[in-house]
Amino acid sequence: MSVAQCMALRPGDMLFPSYRNQGLQIARGIALVDLMCQLLSNTRDMCKGRQLPVMYHSKAGNIFSISGNLATQFPQAVGWAMAAAIKGEDHLAASWIGEGSSAEADFHHALLFASVYQAPVILNVVNNQWAISTFQGYAGGEQRSFAARGPGYGIAGIRVDGNDFLAVYGVTQWAAERARTGAGPTLIELVTYRAARALHQRRSGPLPRQERSRTLAPGRSHPAPQTTFDQIGRVVGGASPSVDGRTRGAGGVQLEGGGGLRHDERGPEAQCRSNVRGCLQGNARALAEATGLDARGAEPARRLRSPVRGNVIRKGPQRRFRGNVDSLRGDLGAVANMNMIQALNSAMDIMLRQDPSVGAHGRRHRLFRRRVSRHRRAAAQVRRASCHRTPIAEGGIVATAIGMSVNGLRPVAEIQFADYIYPGFDQICSELARIRYRSAGEFFAPVTIRTPCGGGIRGGQTHSQSPEGIFTHVSGIKVVDASNPYDAKGLLITSIEDDDPVVFFEPKRLYNGPFDGDPTKPAVPWSTHPKGQVDEGYYKVPLGKADVVRAGAQVTVITYGTMVVRCGRRGGGDELGRRDHRFAISGTARCRYDLQLVRKTGRCVVAHEATRFSGFGAEILSIVQEECFWDLEAPIQRVTGWDTPYPHAFEWEYFPGQARVAMALKAVMELA
Numbered sequence: 001m002s003v004a005q006c007m008a009l010r011p012g013d014m015l016f017p018s019y020r021n022q023g024l025q026i027a028r029g030i031a032l033v034d035l036m037c038q039l040l041s042n043t044r045d046m047c048k049g050r051q052l053p054v055m056y057h058s059k060a061g062n063i064f065s066i067s068g069n070l071a072t073q074f075p076q077a078v079g080w081a082m083a084a085a086i087k088g089e090d091h092l093a094a095s096w097i098g099e100g101s102s103a104e105a106d107f108h109h110a111l112l113f114a115s116v117y118q119a120p121v122i123l124n125v126v127n128n129q130w131a132i133s134t135f136q137g138y139a140g141g142e143q144r145s146f147a148a149r150g151p152g153y154g155i156a157g158i159r160v161d162g163n164d165f166l167a168v169y170g171v172t173q174w175a176a177e178r179a180r181t182g183a184g185p186t187l188i189e190l191v192t193y194r195a196a197r198a199l200h201q202r203r204s205g206p207l208p209r210q211e212r213s214r215t216l217a218p219g220r221s222h223p224a225p226q227t228t229f230d231q232i233g234r235v236v237g238g239a240s241p242s243v244d245g246r247t248r249g250a251g252g253v254q255l256e257g258g259g260g261l262r263h264d265e266r267g268p269e270a271q272c273r274s275n276v277r278g279c280l281q282g283n284a285r286a287l288a289e290a291t292g293l294d295a296r297g298a299e300p301a302r303r304l305r306s307p308v309r310g311n312v313i314r315k316g317p318q319r320r321f322r323g324n325v326d327s328l329r330g331d332l333g334a335v336a337n338m339n340m341i342q343a344l345n346s347a348m349d350i351m352l353r354q355d356p357s358v359g360a361h362g363r364r365h366r367l368f369r370r371r372v373s374r375h376r377r378a379a380a381q382v383r384r385a386s387c388h389r390t391p392i393a394e395g396g397i398v399a400t401a402i403g404m405s406v407n408g409l410r411p412v413a414e415i416q417f418a419d420y421i422y423p424g425f426d427q428i429c430s431e432l433a434r435i436r437y438r439s440a441g442e443f444f445a446p447v448t449i450r451t452p453c454g455g456g457i458r459g460g461q462t463h464s465q466s467p468e469g470i471f472t473h474v475s476g477i478k479v480v481d482a483s484n485p486y487d488a489k490g491l492l493i494t495s496i497e498d499d500d501p502v503v504f505f506e507p508k509r510l511y512n513g514p515f516d517g518d519p520t521k522p523a524v525p526w527s528t529h530p531k532g533q534v535d536e537g538y539y540k541v542p543l544g545k546a547d548v549v550r551a552g553a554q555v556t557v558i559t560y561g562t563m564v565v566r567c568g569r570r571g572g573g574d575e576l577g578r579r580d581h582r583f584a585i586s587g588t589a590r591c592r593y594d595l596q597l598v599r600k601t602g603r604c605v606v607a608h609e610a611t612r613f614s615g616f617g618a619e620i621l622s623i624v625q626e627e628c629f630w631d632l633e634a635p636i637q638r639v640t641g642w643d644t645p646y647p648h649a650f651e652w653e654y655f656p657g658q659a660r661v662a663m664a665l666k667a668v669m670e671l672a
């Protein structure tokens, strides 16, 4: 299957394989010795000992790094294909999963995004009827064929005998042509078998009776693989078999949309045709609607259109920014009053104009505009289609952003609230964070994920969370939690230009003004704050470097995000106002704090809005303890949110406000 499919594609097409696709590597000419060295994790291993055997990759061969997590690469391939269309290139992406993996959400995200954006992608489900010891029925394979899920999403789906080399070649060629001519994505189900019974028996005892009768095993109801060297020779020799009836193959099975398999005794000439038609007949109406193909498999009567017109990715040469990039930087020095939203928008505008690879991809809440549509206008000035609204599918947003970044773009993915980042968590932690590592630096994914976080807006427990600590725990991503407009803009530009992924938190309580923690006071505009004076041009604020907000001699308060302004304010009469203290304030959560300050003051308070237990504060506390133990005069104090979900009715009790900060300062001064 892999070899036939690879031969039907072009070298510039990007392959996102599963662990079953060694044939792709071989067909792309990767030396067998290199594949063996990977298996042995020796010094010639392309993965440098970082991946399990068969998790190959080849940048030169356009084969993406294989993940051990099922189906994750499916929507990434769609993102790669979207980027190819955005860049006006003629390449397509192809990806493979087993039928068992089609139960994963990533499979559905892939189909959804492929459909909405009409991405030039071929999505292959290799149906060997078994997911280890789990029969395909548990992935829904008995009700409808896996190919039938395509029309459900409005894309073409087709079933083919995976053991018939020429049929596989022909169908893939057909799908590739559709992708290249703008007719959209195709879902191919390649039906084959797995010697499942032996495996199952070894692991779990005999098969249940009803599953035994449904299983197709070689030599019984299912024919053995059909491929012959003669067939491959004819493909190599340019016989160009295709689904239009020119295919000459040996036997095979007729595949019908309804799912039944039976041996097809008819002449080989008609078989590929019948494979296509079988599928079309089974799903005639849906397919006709989706593709314009009629039930007899005629040529498309019309080109596919996206259900959301604005989301059609138009092919065409990418027009680059013609102006002088330095002219954008020329504004540097001109300072304007900006709130945090304006500062972040200014960063986006600059990056969209000066770097054709940057794009916005996701969903902003209308309250935190400007939204993607406004960015689109900025992008329109450079005539790029790289700003999209997306479906509400955070896993799909992150996965497609990964694919885009692997294809040379720098997507800025937007998640409406940090509380909704969890559906994308797997793609962030298992994929985005690992791509550079697992491919030993051959592939990298410069994705920035922006998301508003924190409470104080009466948002309840689903609009108030601060999950930064969950992400700082993951190796391979950088985490930013900005605390003011000036830093936010510079940090966002730095994040976008970083070749590694960044999760960028924006405390929404700070968007409109510096929040000093007193909910009874009206918001103070950022224009009254020095950090609200923002350079209008391009500038960067480095990641991973703490800032000293206010100098002092007695206590060092280490904090980030919302709590920076809160702790930095000299409040009238409270403990903060009376004490003279120093702050080592961080712009980024994972950073080197200047521990010299702690050593000098000998006392330290760590503050954040997120919950206390296993929060990022615990990590800071541990570093301070490890490195400054002999300089500490008192136990380090922590000021945090409660160890509960953010309660709607007790928002201000949860929030680590004035009184709790004052108590911590008092305690750290009086203890010891």
Ligand SMILES: Cc1ncc(C[n+]2csc(CCOP(=O)(O)OP(=O)(O)O)c2C)c(N)n1
Binding pocket: 020, 068, 069, 070, 097, 098, 099, 100, 101, 102, 126, 128, 130, 131, 132
């Ligand atoms: C997200 C995830 N869940 C579970 C596993 C463990 N696992 C590895 S292979 C496999 C079976 C996959 O079956 P299928 O998708 O049908 O592919 P096949 O191996 O049959 O080609 C499972 C469950 C995994 N690797 N990733």
